[in-house]
Amino acid sequence: MWYTFYFFNFLYCINALTYHSYYGVPVSEEEVAKYKANNKDAICVVTFEPCDENEWRRVDGSCNNLDYPSHGTMNTPELRLLPAYYSEGFGLRKTKSGKEFPLTRSVRLHLLKVGDGIDDKFATSASYFIEFFTADIVAIHDIENYVLINTNCCEPEGLNNPSCAPNFLPVNDNVHRFSGMNCNNMTKPLTFQTEGCVPTNTLPNRITKSTTHMDLSMTYVHANASAIHDHRTNEGGKLKVEVVNGIALPSDAVEGTTCLIKQARETGCTRNVPNTILGTHLFSTWFWRFHNYAADGLAAVNPCWDDDTLFHAAMDINIAYYTRMMMYEFYGEVLGKENLIKEGVLNSHDGFRDVYDKTVLPGVFAEYGYSIRWFHETQDGTQELYDKYHNFMGTTQTVNFSLRVQDLAYDENLRRLTQGVFLQPAGGFGDGTIHPDMADFGLGPLQKTLDILSNDLAKGRYFGLAPYIYYRDLCTNYEKKHETFEDLEYLMDKSQINLLKKVYEDPWDIELMAGIWSERLMEGAWVPPTVYCLIVQQLKRTVVSDRHWYERPNRPHAFTAEQLEQINRGSFAGLLCAVGDDVTHIQPKAFLRIGPGNEKVSCEEIPRIDFNMWKDDKCNLCE
Ligand SMILES: *[C@@H]1O[C@H](CO)[C@@H](O)[C@H](O)[C@H]1NC(C)=O
Ligand SMILES: *[C@@H]1O[C@H](CO)[C@@H](O)[C@H](O)[C@H]1NC(C)=O
Ligand SMILES: *[C@@H]1O[C@H](CO)[C@@H](O)[C@H](O)[C@H]1NC(C)=O
Helix, strand or coil, X not given: CHHHHHHHHHHHHHHCEEEECCCCCECCXXXXXXXXXXXXXXXXXXXXXXXXXXXXXXXXXXXXXXXXXCCCCCCCCCECCCCCXXXXXXXXXXXXXXXXXXXXXXXXXXXXXXXXXXXXXXXXXXXXXXXXXXXXXXXXXXXXXXXXXXXXXXXXXXXXXCCECCEECCCCCCCHHHHCCCEECCECCCECCCCCCCCCCCCCCECCCCCCCCCCCXXXXXXXXXXXXXXXXXXXXXXXXXXXXXXXXXXXXXXXXXXXXXXXXXXXXXXXXXXXXXXXXXXXXXXXXXXXXXXXXXXHHCCCCCHHHHHHHHHHHHXXXXXXXXXXXXXXXXXXXXXXXHCCCCCCCCCCCCCCCCCCCCCCEHHHHHHHHHXXXXXXXXXXXXXXXXXXXXXXXXXXXXXXXXXXXXXXXXXXXXXXXXXXXXXXXXXXXXXXXXXXXXXXXXXXXXXXXXXXXXHHHHCCCCCHHHHHHHHCCCCCCCCCHHHHCCCCCHHHHHHHHXXXXXXXXXXXXXXXXXXXXXXXXXXXXXXXXXXXXXXXXHHHHCCCXXXXXXXXXCCCHXXXXXXXXXXXXXXHHHHCCCCCEECCCCCECCECCECCEEHHHCCCCCHHHHCCHXXXXXX
8 A cells, every 4th residue: 555655656756747836837856945945835836747638627727728737727927918017116106296195095985985885787696706706716815914914914013014005094084083993904915026936126926826717716726736635525526515504515625624614713724715705605605516416417327437537527517607607697797798799708609619729828917806896896785684485584794704604504694695695686886885894894893994995996006007097098999098187088977087186186196996986887888998898808818718618619528519508508596596505486697686577486497407418328338
């Protein structure tokens, strides 16, 4: 037994490839040793087995692009749509006249109002889903850093802590002149430079703990290829679940860890298993279960498939279902399906398409993750709860679930939230209001106070994002000029431009998020035009750079036409009917509010995947 163990290790060491995560090229053993000695190897290098062009998608995202196999793994450097803007020595950008920018909270107080908004179109599920799929591809270490690691950023000692980036509140703050608080916690982004992977005199590039592909990183534990083994049951292709009060939740990873349903907050455990904010908890749980639902469905028609085959086929279905749901159902509604077909992001018909281009490297634009933060405006902080007959059972505070995934298992929370998220309207999309909890209680009891939106603006400063007007130039294909405040009138109401003038001396000073907050919604879409533009740039890249994209007829283990048809029947309503607790009736378009043309129906009327389409002839021979 130990002989095979050594033999395996030996092979692994000889064959495994080690690449520099930033430069994307192989690194020498000496260099690896150097990083190891400084405890930097987990970030600066990435190790994976040699690529096999016919294998399934890997959980760690490696070998997606066969020429550049490390691109796509966690710690792949971020891309930028526009060059960065910093002052001398990568300090924060100064205004055109050379001053520091006003406090982010002041800017936010001018540009966005606090109050209850109710959207005409979307249900709260839409706002929660965004949280989830953002965590699939962007860095989520910021919150961990100031809540669990550098906890003193708002204390006097924080002034000497180089990791801190506190956001101070103005003295005349409309809320905090009464509370006595004067600061919001925040930390600086962790970069390849701060982590010692590349020289500090190079352009800061943020590290990301997720793969760059749309591949359910929150479910498939992207950390490294071996971590997933802690989560597998090694039987029937399934993932481990933990049942608490009759509720099946993603299991804690390893015997003895306390990362998930147990007291995660108290232990400060930050494994790459979902314990973040409510939207992520909910969808992580559903897609975790959906993996097992698919594995069971496949096993029933293919009794001869082994654990590994079932695992990979179930993961493939799960990711395809999710991608379909995000691209066609969610983005199709939010950005406009016809628009996305014209942009080449969506397919115009339901069959196969192959737009793969191996010369486009997998990667995520800093501006994508950033512009998605606009959706914080749509988050309602008060979530209604309903029982399975849709009787109103009260409300809860969304932010109170931050780093408290365990609370889902108690007080019927998950059951009642599940009904609530599709029954309740979202906060207003683009109505200029934000919920009071987002403005002052953004992480619930974890912080004394937190204005999520002010911090969004502040992050843009630390990421060194270009002036808003340059993004407008880009988004209009350099055909419109954006030099004066008046040049923005086609995007914004005059009153809003006046507010911008109050905050910024010069149009060049307008920050990306401040501009976005000020825009009217785009015609034919439900986001501001700049958000549309920045999201579309990313989606275009994602569909062409993912070799395992589910609509490709010639990817490894590609779907058959019949299988693809099943995936295309998928919807959020179908997901909840399959794996949601006590869901028996739901509207077919469950990201949208119930209304004419979208009335509640029984789950029996909602299409589900027919796993018979995956029936393998080989198994019939085995029988
Ligand atoms: C993989 O990730 C797990 C969990 O984070 C960690 O314990 C393990 O050391 C990692 N293995 C490698 C080879 O980096
Ligand atoms: C949310 O947490 C705060 C602070 O702990 C608490 O006062 C409040 O009652 C909680 N909200 C709900 C709905 O439980
Ligand atoms: C900053 O974060 C720490 C750690 O979570 C917390 O104890 C402290 O109250 C926070 N400060 C503010 C002003 O919210």
